[in-house]
Amino acid sequence: MLKQFEGLTSPKTKSLKLLYSLVRKLGPVRINTLTELTGYKHVTCARLLDELVQEGLIYDSGTGESSGGRKPLMYVINPDKYCLIGVEITSLYTTVLLLDLKLNIIDVAKLKMELQCTGEYTLNFVTRCVNELLAKHNIQKDKLLGIGVGVIDSIDEESGAIINSHLFPAGGWDHLNIVDYLQQQNDTHVFLDNGTNLAALAEYRNHYWNKTDNLIFVSSDMGIRCGTILQGRLVSNKNEMADAFGHVIVDVHGRLCSCGAYGCLQAYSSLPAIRNEVVRQLKRGHFSFLQEKVDDVEDIDFHHILNALEQEDPLCLEVVRDAAYYFGIGLSNLIFLMRPNIVICGGTLVPKPLFYEVASETAQNRLMHYPTSNVQIMKSTTAYNIVAQGAGCMVLDYFTEELLP
Numbered sequence: 316m317l318k319q320f321e322g323l324t325s326p327k328t329k330s331l332k333l334l335y336s337l338v339r340k341l342g343p344v345r346i347n348t349l350t351e352l353t354g355y356k357h358v359t360c361a362r363l364l365d366e367l368v369q370e371g372l373i374y375d376s377g378t379g380e381s382s383g384g385r386k387p388l389m390y391v392i393n394p395d396k397y398c399l400i401g402v403e404i405t406s407l408y409t410t411v412l413l414l415d416l417k418l419n420i421i422d423v424a425k426l427k428m429e430l431q432c433t434g435e436y437t438l439n440f441v442t443r444c445v446n447e448l449l450a451k452h453n454i455q456k457d458k459l460l461g462i463g464v465g466v467i468d469s470i471d472e473e474s475g476a477i478i479n480s481h482l483f484p485a486g487g488w489d490h491l492n493i494v495d496y497l498q499q500q501n502d503t504h505v506f507l508d509n510g511t512n513l514a515a516l517a518e519y520r521n522h523y524w525n526k527t528d529n530l531i532f533v534s535s536d537m538g539i540r541c542g543t544i545l546q547g548r549l550v551s552n553k554n555e556m557a558d559a560f561g562h563v564i565v566d567v568h569g570r571l572c573s574c575g576a577y578g579c580l581q582a583y584s585s586l587p588a589i590r591n592e593v594v595r596q597l598k599r600g601h602f603s604f605l606q607e608k609v610d611d612v613e614d615i616d617f618h619h620i621l622n623a624l625e626q627e628d629p630l631c632l633e634v635v636r637d638a639a640y641y642f643g644i645g646l647s648n649l650i651f652l653m654r655p656n657i658v659i660c661g662g663t664l665v666p667k668p669l670f671y672e673v674a675s676e677t678a679q680n681r682l683m684h685y686p687t688s689n690v691q692i693m694k695s696t697t698a699y700n701i702v703a704q705g706a707g708c709m710v711l712d713y714f715t716e717e718l719l720p
Contacts, residue, residue: 316370317397317460320714327363330355334363335372335392336715339416340524343376343389364390371396392416398454400445400462401707403510403700404493406482406537407617407663409437411444412700413452414707418521420700422448433487434480435496442500460714461504462497463706465513467536469558475507482537506709513705515542516549518659518695520708527656531649532695533560534662535642535670537586537617541649561585563645583641586617586663592634593620603630624667632669639670643677650682650690661695 320332330353337349350360367373376391394415401412409426424444426432432440441462449456469478475495480488497505515532523530528547534540539561543550561581562574569578570588582588597603597612605623609615623631650658658678664670675692682688695701 316367316372317714330363331367332715334360335367338367338373338390339392339715342373342391344391345387345389347387349390394419397458397460398449399460399707399710400448401703401705401710402441402462402464403702403706404437404464404466404477405510406468406484409440410700410703411441411448412703412707413448413454414704416711418517418704418708418711420704421452423700424448428484430484432483433485434491435487436485438491438493438496438500441497445501456503459503461506461710462501463513463709464493464497464505464507465510465702465706465709466493466507467510467538467540467702470507470509504710504713506706506713508706508709509540509542510702510705511540511542512549512551513542513709514661514695514701515544515659515705516712517701517705517708518661519544519549521704522696523657529653529655530657530659531653531655532659532661533646533649534660535584535586535638535664536662539581539585539642539645543653543655560645560649563648565641565644565648580641580645584638584645586620589631589634589638589664590615590617590620592637593631596630596634601630604628605631621663621667627668635664635667635669636673638664639673640677642670643674644681646674646692647678647681650678650688654688655690658690658692659695660692661701663699665694666699 319328324332333353334349337352338344341348346360346364350357353360371393373390373392375388394417397416399414401414403410406428408428411424413421415421426437426440445462449459466477468480471478474490475492476490477488494505494507511532511534514534515530518532519530524547530544532542538558540558541560562572562576562579564578565580565583566578570582571577572579572582594612594615597606603623604626605615605619605628608619620631624635646658660671660674671694678692682690
């Protein structure tokens with residue numbers, strides 16, 4: 316029935332769609348709550364809910380507390396009725412997730428982006444994973460609602476291609492329409508959006524849409540970006556300004572940024588900036604475990620540095636500490652402007668030692684001037700998979716949300 320929610324629908328189907336969306340958001344939820352929110356008569360609401368139950372889309376969770384009579388029905392969605400595929404494509408890894416309707420991860424496949432990973436090679440990997448994951452878990456293809464794809468780099472909305480693909484280790488991305496290619500390969504709905512937006516959407520849908528309507532997701536990877544939930548809706552980054560947060564000035568007399576300005580956050584707290592600073596320090600004679608890994612310091616890449624952080628390499632830790640300090644300064648500036656209730660920190664650097672701790676402490680120290688602000692700065696719960704989860708969420712929203720973010 317979820318597939319019947321697509322596009323123009325009858326008044327009855329719209330009512331079913333609304334009830335399903337509310338159960339998805341609020342479940343376990345009682346019928347009395349649903350009648351209050353929708354304005355439907357109790358008998359009408361009960362009949363529509365029963366239809367959703369008969370279709371296997373929702374069921375009684377059995378968690379209602381009795382006040383002396385019969386236990387009240389508490390409705391939740393059935394997460395196994397259909398499945399979703401969420402994909403994240405970056406210059407470091409491509410991640411493919413098989414998800415249920417609650418965005419729980421059923422299985423995962425990853426591809427390390429190396430020289431053979433051209434655009435077509437990578438999308439063929441995604442298609443192969445779709446087929447293998449469905450077969451592995453005995454899921455029929457008609458149970459797949461669609462494929463969502465998130466990419467961190469800017470997207471040309473008309474061509475469906477990545478605009479700045481020069482950071483990828485292999486070519487073949489220019490003019491490659493990701494949506495068309497995957498639709499032809501998989502014969503299902505395919506959706507594409509900015510990865511940071513999708514990370515914000517996944518965090519909000521998974522953990523916070525019953526707690527706040529104002530949330531910001533920030534990420535430090537190859538670039539520095541943010542996604543915003545404002546009044547319960549995802550704010551689209553029009554005019555390809557998803558990376559604008561990375562160009563907040565944190566030092567007017569600072570380092571030259573790729574945009575031509577001086578002192579941008581991107582020049583201090585992104586992975587390329589950290590890599591450049593590590594190389595500079597090594598050339599000045601500072602010690603690092605990395606000297607045992609490469610013959611020439613210019614051969615040091617992001618993977619070397621991420622592994623060195625896990626081994627608590629003193630030089631890499633010190634560089635990351637400085638990067639995190641500047642990130643905290645930029646983050647506090649963003650909070651001053653946007654005034655969110657919750658800030659979620661994600662990206663490749665967040666699970667590594669020091670970065671989140673130093674960045675959040677720095678931001679909170681600057682917020683002490685406003686002691687009643689009560690902004691919560693929190694770590695992403697699934698830092699490595701959150702974009703792909705959001706990509707899957709985008710598919711489900713297409714069918715169930717009356718007004719898409």
